[in-house]
Amino acid sequence: QTVVTQEPSxxxxxxxxxxxxxxxxxxxxxxxxxxxxxxxxxxxAPRALIYSTNNRHSWTPARFSGSLLGGKAALTxxxxxxxxxxxxxxLIYYGSTVVFGGGTKLTVL
Amino acid sequence: xxxxxxxxxxxxxxxxxxxxxxxxxxxxLSTSGVGVGWIRQPPGKALEWLAxxxxxxxxxxxxxxxxxxxITKDTSKNHVMLTMTNLDPVDTATYFCAHSTLGAGFDYxxxxxxxxxx
Numbered sequence: 001q002t003v004v005t006q007e008p009s010x011x012x013x014x015x016x017x018x019x020x021x022x023x024x025x026x027x028x029x030x031x032x033x034x035x036x037x038x039x040x041x042x043x044x045a046p047r048a049l050i051y052s053t054n055n056r057h058s059w060t061p062a063r064f065s066g067s068l069l070g071g072k073a074a075l076t077x078x079x080x081x082x083x084x085x086x087x088x089x090x091l092i093y094y095g096s097t098v099v100f101g102g103g104t105k106l107t108v109l
Numbered sequence: 110x111x112x113x114x115x116x117x118x119x120x121x122x123x124x125x126x127x128x129x130x131x132x133x134x135x136x137x138l139s140t141s142g143v144g145v146g147w148i149r150q151p152p153g154k155a156l157e158w159l160a161x162x163x164x165x166x167x168x169x170x171x172x173x174x175x176x177x178x179x180i181t182k183d184t185s186k187n188h189v190m191l192t193m194t195n196l197d198p199v200d201t202a203t204y205f206c207a208h209s210t211l212g213a214g215f216d217y218x219x220x221x222x223x224x225x226x227x
Contacts, residue, residue, distance in 0.1 A: 089155065
């Protein structure tokens with residue numbers, strides 16, 4: 001069974017920069033896996049942020065950027081705002097199936 | 110404007126079958142490249158992808174749940190249905206449906222519906 005691993009939790013100061021990563025148990029994540037990133041706040045549905053590695057949706061603030069880093073998918077938040085405190089999930093496409101990561105709880109403190 | 114909304118029972122007994130309906134607007138499931146997926150989230154836990162159906166009736170399932178899931182669509186009613194058999198208390202979760210396009214992931218989500226198995 002394929003497992004997608006994220007940092008369980010990260011803390012960042014307001015105005016700072018933080019990078020969340022997403023690793024695959026099958027090996028290096030490449031653009032062929034079309035990694036996606038989602039933000040979820042308590043009691044809300046997930047909100048899509050990034051698709052196909054590094055493409056922002058029309059509503060995604062420019063401070064969110066996606067990339068590949070050391071064989072993992074990565075989401076970088078630059079100039080973090082208090083409202084960025086949330087859970088973040090990555091998603092990887094494996095051909096005919098899709099797997100979500102376990103999520104990263106981002107604290108802005 | 111794309112919207113999706115999940116509906117179905119809120120309480121199901123163990124061993125019963127669950128049928129959820131996703132009613133959507135703002136797009137057509139007969140348009141090339143478009144799909145609708147189902148994702149669930151147990152209380153306090155991570156998202157789990159369940160199934161996905163595309164405009165051409167191509168269906169994809171989570172390998173771990175494939176034997177229990179059936180996804181279907183009714184294009185004329187703008188509905189996508191998910192059936193899950195043999196429910197267990199561990200299936201208690203909020204179930205979401207989401208719009209999908211090839212290469213652009215799940216971009217629009219419903220609000221979710223909480224299903225309790227007890």
